[in-house]
Amino acid sequence: MSDLKQYVSHRQAQDPEFNDGYDEGYQTFKIGAMLRQAREASGLTQDDIAQRLNTQKSAISRIENHAEDIKLSTLEKFAAVLGRKLEVSIT
Secondary structure (H helix, E strand, O other), X not given: OOHHHHHHHHHHHHOHHXXXXXXXXXXXXXXXXXXXXXXXXXXXOHHHHHXXXXXOHXXXXXXXXXXXXXXXXXXXXXXXXXXXXXXXXXX
């Protein structure tokens, strides 16, 4: 088990608040990380995305680093700029 996984397991066992918000926080982080990876794989900068979405670079940074309360329409536009499609699933 990695050091990070050990740390998370220990915190979840010791801290009910950490455990309660962990899954939601992880999903939020994961969305932003996936967007950043897709952008980088496409060879685009945050400025490039911002220009194409008619917004500021700071908005793109906020999406990638704090992917909270993002509208689906914004995610669809972001994906379209990258030449990709957004897929949503409920599991």
